[in-house]
Amino acid sequence: MGSHALTTPVAVVGMACTNFGEHWDRNVDDLLVEATHGALGSAGGLGVGDVDAFWLGSMISGVSGLTLTRPLNIAHKPVTRVENMCATGSEAFRNACFAVSSGAYDVVMAVGGEKLKDAGYSGLEMPSVPNDGTPPVLSAPAMYSMIVPAYARRYGVPEERIKEAMTHIAWKNHGNGARNPRAQFRREVPKETIAAAPALAGRLSVFDCSGVADGAAAAVIVRAEDAHRYTDSPLYVHALALDAGSGTGRNDSDYDYSDLAEASASARTAYAQAGITDPATQISLAEVHDCFTPTELVLMEELGFSERGKAWQDVLSGRYDRDGALPVNIDGGLKSFGHPIGASGLRMIYEMWLQFRGEAGERQVADPRFGLVQNQGGSPGDLVSAVTIVSDRRP
Amino acid sequence: MVGIESYAVYLPVPRLDRADVARVLGGRGKGTRPVASYDEDATTMGVAAARAALRAADGVDSLWFATTRPAYLEKSNAATVAAASGLAEEVAAYDLSGALRGGAGALRAGLSSGNALVVASDLRYGLPGSADEAAGADAAAALVVGADPIAELIGSASLTSEFLDRWRIPGDVRTRTWEERFGVEAYVPLVERIVDDVLGRCDLKREQVDHLVISTPHARARSTARRGFEQALFAAVDAAGLGYAGAADLAVGLAVALDAASPGDVVLAVSVTDGADAFVFRVTDRHANGPRSGLADAPDAQPVSYGDFLNWRGLLPREPARRPDVKPPVPPASRRSVAWKFGFVAARCGSCGYRNLPPRQVCLRCSATEGFEPEPMVDVPGRIATFTDDWLSESVQLPARVVAVDFDGGGRFECEMTDAVGRELAIGDRVTPTFRLASVAGNGVRNYVWKVRPHLEED
Numbered sequence: 041m042g043s044h045a046l047t048t049p050v051a052v053v054g055m056a057c058t059n060f061g062e063h064w065d066r067n068v069d070d071l072l073v074e075a076t077h078g079a080l081g082s083a084g085g086l087g088v089g090d091v092d093a094f095w096l097g098s099m100i101s102g103v104s105g106l107t108l109t110r111p112l113n114i115a116h117k118p119v120t121r122v123e124n125m126c127a128t129g130s131e132a133f134r135n136a137c138f139a140v141s142s143g144a145y146d147v148v149m150a151v152g153g154e155k156l157k158d159a160g161y162s163g164l165e166m167p168s169v170p171n172d173g174t175p176p177v178l179s180a181p182a183m184y185s186m187i188v189p190a191y192a193r194r195y196g197v198p199e200e201r202i203k204e205a206m207t208h209i210a211w212k213n214h215g216n217g218a219r220n221p222r223a224q225f226r227r228e229v230p231k232e233t234i235a236a237a238p239a240l241a242g243r244l245s246v247f248d249c250s251g252v253a254d255g256a257a258a259a260v261i262v263r264a265e266d267a268h269r270y271t272d273s274p275l276y277v278h279a280l281a282l283d284a285g286s287g288t289g290r291n292d293s294d295y296d297y298s299d300l301a302e303a304s305a306s307a308r309t310a311y312a313q314a315g316i317t318d319p320a321t322q323i324s325l326a327e328v329h330d331c332f333t334p335t336e337l338v339l340m341e342e343l344g345f346s347e348r349g350k351a352w353q354d355v356l357s358g359r360y361d362r363d364g365a366l367p368v369n370i371d372g373g374l375k376s377f378g379h380p381i382g383a384s385g386l387r388m389i390y391e392m393w394l395q396f397r398g399e400a401g402e403r404q405v406a407d408p409r410f411g412l413v414q415n416q417g418g419s420p421g422d423l424v425s426a427v428t429i430v431s432d433r434r435p
Numbered sequence: 436m437v438g439i440e441s442y443a444v445y446l447p448v449p450r451l452d453r454a455d456v457a458r459v460l461g462g463r464g465k466g467t468r469p470v471a472s473y474d475e476d477a478t479t480m481g482v483a484a485a486r487a488a489l490r491a492a493d494g495v496d497s498l499w500f501a502t503t504r505p506a507y508l509e510k511s512n513a514a515t516v517a518a519a520s521g522l523a524e525e526v527a528a529y530d531l532s533g534a535l536r537g538g539a540g541a542l543r544a545g546l547s548s549g550n551a552l553v554v555a556s557d558l559r560y561g562l563p564g565s566a567d568e569a570a571g572a573d574a575a576a577a578l579v580v581g582a583d584p585i586a587e588l589i590g591s592a593s594l595t596s597e598f599l600d601r602w603r604i605p606g607d608v609r610t611r612t613w614e615e616r617f618g619v620e621a622y623v624p625l626v627e628r629i630v631d632d633v634l635g636r637c638d639l640k641r642e643q644v645d646h647l648v649i650s651t652p653h654a655r656a657r658s659t660a661r662r663g664f665e666q667a668l669f670a671a672v673d674a675a676g677l678g679y680a681g682a683a684d685l686a687v688g689l690a691v692a693l694d695a696a697s698p699g700d701v702v703l704a705v706s707v708t709d710g711a712d713a714f715v716f717r718v719t720d721r722h723a724n725g726p727r728s729g730l731a732d733a734p735d736a737q738p739v740s741y742g743d744f745l746n747w748r749g750l751l752p753r754e755p756a757r758r759p760d761v762k763p764p765v766p767p768a769s770r771r772s773v774a775w776k777f778g779f780v781a782a783r784c785g786s787c788g789y790r791n792l793p794p795r796q797v798c799l800r801c802s803a804t805e806g807f808e809p810e811p812m813v814d815v816p817g818r819i820a821t822f823t824d825d826w827l828s829e830s831v832q833l834p835a836r837v838v839a840v841d842f843d844g845g846g847r848f849e850c851e852m853t854d855a856v857g858r859e860l861a862i863g864d865r866v867t868p869t870f871r872l873a874s875v876a877g878n879g880v881r882n883y884v885w886k887v888r889p890h891l892e893e894d
Contacts, residue, residue, distance in 0.1 A: 163827065165759045172772045173764025173873060173882035174793060176849040178837055179827035186839065190821040193862050241834075242823035288799035290849050291792055293841040297821045 043281070045313035046141040049435040050277050052259045053270035054083025057390040060255035060378035061224040068101040068155035069111035071256035075383075076112055076151050079258035084270045086260065088112055092145035094119040097132030097152035098382035100159075100167060108151055118145075125417025126331065127282070128152060129257065129385025130426035134280045136261050146262065152387075153256030154380035162252060164381070176290075181249050183419035184332040185242030190297035191338065195349035203243050205352035206333035207234045210247045212361055213330060213369050217376025219362075219402050224251040224378030248333040253378025257386035259393075264434050273397040275389075278410065279310035279429035289421020300335070302425040303342035303416060310427040311344070314435075316410060319344040323366060324408035325395060327388035329416040329425075330373040340368070343414060343427075362403065370395075370403050385415040389428065396432040408432075437549050438584025438716060442690045443487030444728040445480050445556075445575040446677070447471045448854045448888075449739040453569055459741050460564045468678045470739060471558050471573040473747040473831040474853055474871040477502035478512045478519075479883065480575035481556035482870040485520040486813060487729050488577035489552065495579060498528040499544045501537035501555040501682040505530065506881055508605070515883065516554055518777035519870045521811060526552075531682075533605075535652055538682035539593075539712035542689075545580040546588050546714070553578040557681030560748050562609045570654060572678035576686035576728075585722035586693055586702060588714065592633035594625060595710040601652060608750065615655050622656035622707050627663060629711035630703070637715045644715075645700040648672055648688035651707035652679055660707070671695035675730065685712075693718070694726035734891050737856060747831065761829050763876030774809065779868055779885040781846055782807035790846030812868060816890050817842035819864045822852070829874055832856060840866055840887055854888040865890035 056078025058071050080086040096108040098121060105119030124131040129152035136150035159165055164180060188206075192199045211231045217223035229247065237245035260270070267274035283306035289295035307319070316322045326343065330336035340351035345366055346359075354360065360368035371377055371391040374384060392411040394400040409431065416425040446469045453464025471480060481500060489495075498520075500513035513528035522528070529544070531537030538555040545551035559571025600618045603610040612618070626649060634641065647668035651657045661669060675691045685706040692702050693716075700718045705711060745751035764776075774780040775793045782794030785806025789798060792812065797804055820839040828835030828851075836852040838860070852860070853871055866887035873882040 159759075161757055161759060163758075168762060170762075170765040170768060172768040172776050174772065174776050174884055176837070176851075177829060177873070178823075178849070179825050181827060182823050182825035182835075182837055185823040185825075186821045186837075189823075189862055193821075239824065239834075240827060241825050286799065290839065291847050292799055293820065293845065293847040294800075295847070297839065 043309050043313070045279065045435065046137065046277070048141045048143065049264035050137045050141050050261050051264045051267035051274035052277070052389065052393060053262050053267050053274050054079045054086070054260035055258065055390050055393040056082060057222055057257040057387050058255050059222045060253040060380060060387070062157045063254040064157065066254065068153055071155065071254060072108055072151060072153045073111050075153060075256035075258040076149065079149065079260050083260040086147070088114050091117070091147050091149050091260070093117060093139055093148045095132040095136040095148070095150045096121045097123070097128040097150070097385065098154055099123050099125065099128050101153060101155045101382065124424050126329065126379070126381050127385060127415045127417040127424050127426045128382045129387065130413070130415040130428060131282070131385070133259060133386060133389060133428065134282060134426060137277055137280055140261050140263055146266070148261050149258060150261065150386060151256065151258040152383040152385060154382040155254050156252050156380055157254050164252060179241055180419065181241035181244045181332060184334055185244045186297045187334040187338060187420055188243050191334070194296060194298040197349070197352060199243065202337070202352055205337055205355040206243070206248055207231050208355050209330065209333040209336050210234045210375060213373040213375035216362055216370050216403065217372025220372045220377065223372040223376050224253045225376040244332060250331045250374030251376060251378035253380050255378060255380035255383045255387065257383045257390050259386060259389060273432065275393050275396050275430050275432065276434050277428065277430055278435050279313035279427065281306040281309035281313065281427045282424065283309065284424045285422065287422045295421045297420050298338070300338055300342050300416070300420060300423060300425065302423040303339055303414060306425040306427040307343045307414070310429050314410065314429040316429070320366070323410050323412045325367045325370055325405050326412040326414065327371065327373070327391050328368055328414040330369055330375050331379065336368065336373070339414060343412065367405055370405065385413070385426065388413040388415060389430065392430045396430065436582055436584065436587055437546060437580060438587035439578050439693070440581040440584050441488050441491040441579045442693060442727060443484050443577050444687055444690045444730050445483040445487065446730065446733055447475055447480060447573055448734055448737050450736040451739055451741065451744050455741045456569065464569065467736070469572050469574060470744055472853065474886070476506045476872060476881070477504050477556040477558060478506045478515050479870050479872060480573065481516045481554040481577070482519040484556065484575040484577035485516055485552060485554045488579050489520060491727065492579035492581065495522070495526060495550050495552045497545070497548050497551045498522060498526055499531060499541035499551060499553050500528065501531040501541040502557050503533060503535055503682050504558045505532040508532070515777065518773055519883065521778050521813065522552070535682050535708040536706065536710065538685045539706035542578065542686060542714065543591065543593070543712060545578065546591070549580065549582065551580045553580060553686065555683040555686040557683045559679060559681050560608070563745065563750060565609070566654070567610055570678050572680045574677060574680040574683050574687050576683050576690050578686055583721065584719060586716035586718050589717050590633055590637035591712070591714045592629055592636060593710065593712045594629055596621070596625060618653040619656045619659055622651060622653050623660050625711040626660040626705060626707055629705060629713045633703070633713035633715055639701065639715065643701055644668060644703045646671055646692040646696055646702045648685065648692050648704040649707065650685040650688050650705065656707070690728040691730065693722070694728050694730065696722065698722055732891065734854065734889065737854065756827070758827070758829060761874045761876045763878055763880035764882050777883065779812045781810045781812050783810045788845070790842065790844065792846045792848040812842060812846070815842050815844060816865055816867045817887065819860060819862055819866060820847065821862060822860045836860065838866065838887060850884065851886045852888065853886045858889065
């Protein structure tokens with residue numbers, strides 16, 4: 041028993057990502073076609089017929105692999121739709137990597153796409169199983185806002201300081217998004233504006249919440265040994281970890297809402313696979329699941345970037361800023377890039393694809409060593425978390 | 436011997452200030468009246484009263500539930516009250532829905548059966564500016580009837596009289612009335628007649644009555660009828676000053692009178708609506724411990740604005756937030772989990788001792804798969820583990836106060852905290868469970884759930 045790095049390493053040899061935003065004039069088919077064709081094009085001009093198998097990530101925009109085959113006219117291929125809440129994009133990528141690593145296929149694709157803006161609501165409506173009406177019904181911001189008083193109490197930090205750190209995170213990610221042509225929100229927002237916005241849930245305002253967007257992203261994956269057949273600059277996969285909690289935290293008085301244990305567990309597994317012993321110094325940049333600003337704050341501790349109870353200080357000191365020691369969400373994050381559920385995990389990897397190929401423009405990080413992608417679904421105490429580690433060096 | 440073994444009154448926390456009504460509608464108003472909160476209805480208030488009355492009583496054979504504002508028609512609300520009050524399936528539960536006189540009918544039926552829970556619960560409102568809105572009280576009362584009473588039934592009498600004084604079409608907000616003089620002419624002689632009748636049966640004279648309750652929806656008939664009696668007899672009910680509580684008014688009045696009564700006292704309770712019903716009780720030595728209604732220990736009242744009140748009653752609908760429709764609970768799932776959903780019964784793991792809320796097949800702490808013991812949580816207080824205000828909630832009242840609760844003796848559950856409008860919350864605050872409405876869906880299904888409210892020392 042055990043969790044291991046892939047015996048046969050894999051690499052991303054082509055990627056694409058649509059603009060994220062309110063695509064009133066495009067449906068999910070349009071988005072999936074753009075991302076899939078774009079990724080194939082960047083892998084040296086492959087056609088869909090050159091791909092042996094597909095994994096499609098989508099939470100609410102379609103069921104089955106046929107959601108991908110119909111618009112792309114893919115016939116007689118193994119196509120699987122996967123779903124793991126907001127970690128769906130990472131899940132599509134992870135399973136596609138396993139498939140090619142196993143030797144079952146030579147060329148595979150992970151495609152994630154979501155059309156949220158046809159729902160008519162500014163938030164995300166989760167699919168729900170008919171039930172007895174007793175499960176608590178909280179909005180997603182409300183569930184994550186419960187971190188704030190719990191974290192403040194655990195570490196004896198005034199909630200006002202935590203709010204300052206949350207405001208810094210929102211300010212940082214808006215600033216990063218302003219430098220990304222694909223982001224949903226491309227405008228810097230002054231801290232005073234963020235801090236003064238009215239509450240939606242607890243201490244969260246709209247500026248503490250990720251953008252609700254449409255979008256798609258796709259990756260072409262092959263065995264590492266084959267990567268240079270398709271591109272001169274492949275992105276190698278060093279770790280693929282997933283942790284699904286028991287989902288019992290919200291019913292377990294041992295859980296205090298100040299941490300996200302599934303995130304740290306998935307990170308530990310990933311670090312072991314990648315041989316990383318000191319993530320705070322060995323990780324050069326990270327794309328993490330900033331669905332809400334307190335999430336990003338706590339994740340800095342769960343991923344080993346900050347000491348327990350100290351992330352708010354590191355955030356305020358600028359450690360995770362674009363020009364800081366460990367840039368986090370340099371592409372704008374869910375906050376300003378937007379969060380089309382099935383696409384987000386792949387969007388995070390897409391930023392790594394650009395960064396490690398030196399194609400990130402004014403966001404470019406100098407000489408990145410390892411890049412970390414953390415993507416999660418659920419809520420505090422009821423979570424799945426995926427961590428992927430990549431670099432431009434073959435494992 | 437049969438009589439009342441225990442009793443309790445439930446008053447909702449919100450208070451409507453009549454001056455606030457006058458500011459909107461004109462005219463004058465003073466004083467306040469209790470109004471059911473946004474997440475209460477006749478059923479939930481009835482459960483609160485029933486739970487309190489049952490705490491001091493043994494089991495019952497039947498339940499009689501009276502209200503003029505039934506949450507459902509055709510579907511029994513008494514069954515919901517029974518389930519949420521923790522009564523066994525073998526307890527027969529019946530509704531007396533619609534007529535004000537159902538309150539007296541429930542008491543009579545309960546006393547006749549000899550071992551019963553009588554629950555009367557009502558919401559009094561009408562069109563804005565109506566007398567029902569100004570002079571009513573939303574309240575519930577529960578009486579446990581049995582053979583070992585604190586107030587023994589000495590006698591009862593009833594008269595039935597067909598005439599239209601007030602009427603309401605099913606589903607309407609408004610109750611219509613005939614002109615006031617007509618009701619006085621009709622009701623006052625009925626009071627005289629029923630009092631003489633019941634006292635004659637009991638071989639008692641008016642002077643031997645120590646406490647008198649006259650319950651009638653007709654305010655002027657009530658004040659006129661009172662002139663025939665010593666005013667001191669009304670002292671207890673007058674002191675409570677609640678307003679007319681509809682089908683619950685007789686039971687509330689009786690409870691208030693019993694609170695003021697001592698062993699040996701004679702209490703006469705008269706309901707005058709569509710006829711008259713009178714009940715004479717003699718307080719026994721078992722009623723030595725003073726008031727039992729719970730009114731004296733009721734939580735602090737909280738003001739509600741007239742706008743919120745009208746919104747709660749559906750009389751001032753507000754533009755809803757752009758949110759998905761409320762999803763109703765589905766009947767098969769609710770039936771499967773009836774002990775949990777309605778009775779708030781958790782499961783304590785026989786292996787590790789942790790309370791699972793809700794009950795599970797596999798213990799969330801130790802993964803044991805058998806040996807769970809059902810454990811009712813209704814009377815178990817807890818503390819806030821963390822909390823938030825949710826402005827995006829589907830709750831009628833925003834923000835919804837959402838708390839994670841750690842219950843004394845183990846167990847965690849997240850739910851809405853009610854009776855906490857504007858209240859400052861903190862981790863560690865004490866809370867106690869209460870049966871409320873989470874939502875009413877578009878198909879009319881009412882989602883009853885257990886929430887928490889601020890804990891009181893008396894809980």
